[in-house]
Amino acid sequence: MNTLDEQMQQWSTRLRDYLKIHPPESNQLATTIAKEVAALPDDAKEQAKASSQIALAVRLEELLAFQRFMDHLHAVSRPKPVEVRAQVVYQNYICFVYLGESCFNVLKKRLPSGSTAKKCCTFLTNNPVRALRNAVAHSNWRYLSDFSGLEYWARKGEAKEPMVRFEVSQQDLSFWQALARCTAYASSLSLK
Secondary structure (H helix, E strand, O other), X not given: OHHHHHHHHHXXXXXXXXXXXXXXXXXXXXXXHHHHHHOOOHHHHHHHHHOOOOOHHHHXXXXXXXXXXXXXXXXXXXXXXXXXXXXXXXXXXXXXXXXXXXXXXXXXXXXXXXXXXXHHXXXXXXXXXXXXXXXXXXXXXXXXXXXXXXXXXEOXXXXXXXXXXXXXXXXXHHHHHHHHHHHHHHHHHHHO
């Protein structure tokens, strides 16, 4: 978890400001999440693992394949625009749709109130991240005209509500993606 902890330290200000996660937890986010998930009662862990038709080992394999793709893409000195666009679609799907349903919503129900892991899962399943998840799942997003982020449309709540426009900067999107991957890896490895 040390590598993930170090990677997430660059986001410690956002963890503090947006999620109210303070040091030492904000400096050891992956380790903290892993310990909290590991400390869940056995029945809660089994329920989390059994909540999907897809086995946890298969989901973890998919996360590792995603990471290998990201590593491969970043090994290229200058990825082509088409590769970057494929990365954006794949990364947003994995981070917000795939993990949202299979990890964050499942764990959020089982984690203790006030825990760091629950704060992360709640942040990743509430607006504006929830709205991005829905926009990605329903093809209601596009790049900003200057490619500095994304604009997307989703309902804030009920299906009867009108669509609302959201915007996320590349910096905030990178934070959301890093938080999603860290939360998923740390919790999945603890449940394994």
